[in-house]
Amino acid sequence: MAGAADPRPGDPLFAPEHRDAAFDWLCGLGDGALILGHRLSEWCGKAPALEEDIALANVALDLIGHAEMWLALAGEVEGQGRSADDLAYLRDALRFRNPLLVELPNRDMAVTTMRQFLFDAWHLPMLHALSESASPRLAEIAAKARKEVAYHLERSQDLVIRLGDGTEESHARMQTALERLWPYAGELCQPAPGDAALVEAGLVPDMAAVSATWQEILDETLREATLERPEGRADVQNGGRKGRHSEHLGFLLAEMQFLQRAYPGAEW
Amino acid sequence: MYAQMVKSDPTEGEPTPEEQAFQARIDAGEKIEPKEWMPEGYRKTLIRQIGQHAHSEIVGQLPEGNWITRAPTLERKQILLAKVQDEAGHGLYLYSAAETLGVSRDELTEKLLSGAMKYSSIFNYPTLTWADMGAVGWLVDGAAIMNQVPLQRTSYGPYSRAMIRICKEESFHQRQGFAIMMKMAQGTPEQKEMAQDALDRFWGPALMMFGPSDKDSVHSAQSMRWKIKMNTNDELRQKFVDETVPQAEFLGLTVPDANLAWNEARGHYDFSEPDWEEFFEVLKGNGPCNQERLEARQTAWDEGAWFRDGLSAYAEKRAARRAGQATAAE
Amino acid sequence: MSKEWPLWEIFIRGSQGLNHRHVGSLHAPDAEMAIRNARDVYTRRKEGVSIWVVRSADITSSAPSEKGPMFDPAESKPYRHPSFYDIPDDVGHM
Numbered sequence: 077m078a079g080a081a082d083p084r085p086g087d088p089l090f091a092p093e094h095r096d097a098a099f100d101w102l103c104g105l106g107d108g109a110l111i112l113g114h115r116l117s118e119w120c121g122k123a124p125a126l127e128e129d130i131a132l133a134n135v136a137l138d139l140i141g142h143a144e145m146w147l148a149l150a151g152e153v154e155g156q157g158r159s160a161d162d163l164a165y166l167r168d169a170l171r172f173r174n175p176l177l178v179e180l181p182n183r184d185m186a187v188t189t190m191r192q193f194l195f196d197a198w199h200l201p202m203l204h205a206l207s208e209s210a211s212p213r214l215a216e217i218a219a220k221a222r223k224e225v226a227y228h229l230e231r232s233q234d235l236v237i238r239l240g241d242g243t244e245e246s247h248a249r250m251q252t253a254l255e256r257l258w259p260y261a262g263e264l265c266q267p268a269p270g271d272a273a274l275v276e277a278g279l280v281p282d283m284a285a286v287s288a289t290w291q292e293i294l295d296e297t298l299r300e301a302t303l304e305r306p307e308g309r310a311d312v313q314n315g316g317r318k319g320r321h322s323e324h325l326g327f328l329l330a331e332m333q334f335l336q337r338a339y340p341g342a343e344w
Numbered sequence: 345m346y347a348q349m350v351k352s353d354p355t356e357g358e359p360t361p362e363e364q365a366f367q368a369r370i371d372a373g374e375k376i377e378p379k380e381w382m383p384e385g386y387r388k389t390l391i392r393q394i395g396q397h398a399h400s401e402i403v404g405q406l407p408e409g410n411w412i413t414r415a416p417t418l419e420r421k422q423i424l425l426a427k428v429q430d431e432a433g434h435g436l437y438l439y440s441a442a443e444t445l446g447v448s449r450d451e452l453t454e455k456l457l458s459g460a461m462k463y464s465s466i467f468n469y470p471t472l473t474w475a476d477m478g479a480v481g482w483l484v485d486g487a488a489i490m491n492q493v494p495l496q497r498t499s500y501g502p503y504s505r506a507m508i509r510i511c512k513e514e515s516f517h518q519r520q521g522f523a524i525m526m527k528m529a530q531g532t533p534e535q536k537e538m539a540q541d542a543l544d545r546f547w548g549p550a551l552m553m554f555g556p557s558d559k560d561s562v563h564s565a566q567s568m569r570w571k572i573k574m575n576t577n578d579e580l581r582q583k584f585v586d587e588t589v590p591q592a593e594f595l596g597l598t599v600p601d602a603n604l605a606w607n608e609a610r611g612h613y614d615f616s617e618p619d620w621e622e623f624f625e626v627l628k629g630n631g632p633c634n635q636e637r638l639e640a641r642q643t644a645w646d647e648g649a650w651f652r653d654g655l656s657a658y659a660e661k662r663a664a665r666r667a668g669q670a671t672a673a674e
Numbered sequence: 675m676s677k678e679w680p681l682w683e684i685f686i687r688g689s690q691g692l693n694h695r696h697v698g699s700l701h702a703p704d705a706e707m708a709i710r711n712a713r714d715v716y717t718r719r720k721e722g723v724s725i726w727v728v729r730s731a732d733i734t735s736s737a738p739s740e741k742g743p744m745f746d747p748a749e750s751k752p753y754r755h756p757s758f759y760d761i762p763d764d765v766g767h768m
């Protein structure tokens with residue numbers, strides 16, 4: 077029963093020819109969840125209402141939990157004995173694969189909420205497709221994460237609508253936030269060059285299909301929120317999957333990784 | 345204890361028949377519920393005490409919140425975030441209990457921000473190293489639990505029920521703090537140094553959490569008769585020292601008190617009084633972090649106004665639209 | 675000061691088959707958000723399968739002064755309780 081105890085033999089995710097691309101792809105997903113979860117956790121104790129403080133922490137906890145699962149799997153695929161913590165705390169910005177959108181600073185609740193919505197509207201269809209992956213391990217984690225992300229989207233979408241169609245000020249702030257984030261949004265749906273073989277093998281979703289759903293959710297939500305979809309291209313700012321990040325990620329990592337860097341090898 | 349120096353409004357003169365009947369209910373162990381008759385002093389004292397307790401939970405998010413973004417592992421990050429989130433929840437439960445007494449959460453918030461209401465002195469101390477996350481959980485939550493467990497039996501129903509929920513949820517808080525201390529105390533020399541330093545800095549302020557000595561505590565008697573204070577400050581402080589000293593020994597850390605010694609005759613530890621002058625300075629606003637803590641709450645309140653208003657406006661618009669549709673359908 | 679979100683009372687069904695039970699209150703701009711906030715605030719430890727929310731202002735409660743007249747009469751109806759009836763042990767469980 078080696079097959080039941082160790083899913084690898086039957087799991088194409090662990091095929092040697094996919095190793096590098098799969099590792100990279102999993103880091104993309106794990107880093108995205110980690111960095112966004114980290115950003116959300118910065119709100120703890122500072123949100124506009126206690127109820128919102130608690131809700132934001134719930135989303136952050138879900139995402140950091142997902143990151144732990146994706147990065148652990150990435151480490152397994154890589155086969156160098158690196159744990160989720162090793163990957164989170166001991167890589168420099170060049171090796172991080174998250175989309176730039178999630179590393180942007182929180183600024184106000186308009187930027188935070190809009191960023192969350194843009195991410196969730198991509199995250200849910202992506203996990204939905206991923207839960208059909210030819211890799212049982214990928215599919216299993218995706219199915220687990222999907223339930224939580226469905227709630228994230230319900231929440232962020234509703235908040236975008238309410239704040240977009242709220243007061244003049246909340247409308248203006250949401251429109252400004254959308255314009256500010258727009259050039260970063262499209263990167264979510266951009267595949268990296270190495271992804272083609274993974275898509276071919278049925279391991280990960282085709283981003284074109286995910287993108288179509290993402291666009292639909294966006295259009296419908298922005299319309300109801302009385303917000304204008306910006307005219308410019310949504311994919312101008314990109315490079316996360318290549319390790320080309322904004323200035324912000326370095327500061328974020330300096331803070332996040334401080335203890336592991338200052339006291340190498342210590343246990344916490 | 346998150347409610348220090350809560351002024352109580354004792355009943356003046358001879359108790360009226362209503363007041364006597366009220367006290368008899370409390371003596372019989374009955375719970376007082378929101379709309380029932382209660383002396384004005386009871387109501388006011390409770391608002392002050394529950395409000396102060398709620399404020400302490402909310403301000404108490406900040407010193408630990410400091411380290412969420414620097415937590416050293418993914419698991420520690422999740423545990424700490426979940427714990428600080430619980431504190432927001434506990435603040436929410438307590439504000440709700442206070443609201444049953446006819447005061448709104450916004451009014452209480454304004455009083456916190458204006459300085460008219462206080463929060464526990466402990467949260468005006470800084471968290472300087474990761475070991476402080478251990479020390480806060482172990483000592484600060486430990487001290488809070490000493491007070492909160494008996495308060496589950498307090499006479500005011502909504503307060504009692506909030507405390508029951510809080511105690512249930514808090515059961516992991518002190519343990520996660522002690523677990524961090526164990527890792528640090530058994531870790532590298534630098535980690536052990538951080539652990540000892542955290543104990544050195546938090547020991548005195550933790551003792552102060554119980555409030556001034558009973559001989560200087562003027563408000564206790566009435567509150568104890570009303571069962572909104574269940575034990576005296578010194579009783580709880582002694583209990584805390586008796587429970588904590590062996591734990592420090594287990595960790596191999598030294599409690600920073602040269603006078604600390606087991607007193608066989610009393611069956612308790614003897615220990616030094618904390619520095620009450622420092623305590624009163626912190627209460628006056630002169631602690632190391634008073635300004636930062638209040639500023640953080642003020643900023644959250646001010647910068648959150650448009651968000652709260654935006655959601656209110658949408659809710660009103662939608663209710664109006666729905667009412668319009670209903671009328672049109674008739 | 676701008677207007678405060680109204681207060682809601684939260685009732686949660688702990689598991690299938692149980693009654694909804696009052697667990698506490700919270701603030702929210704409307705019922706839909708009250709439900710979501712309740713999910714975030716009161717089911718952080720997976721405590722429920724269903725949530726009811728009611729605006730606190732919409733609850734009508736019995737006046738405390740009526741406590742005697744409202745509930746005391748039941749005390750004089752011990753025949754409503756099973757322990758009122760002596761059934762011989764030989765009959766077995768009933």
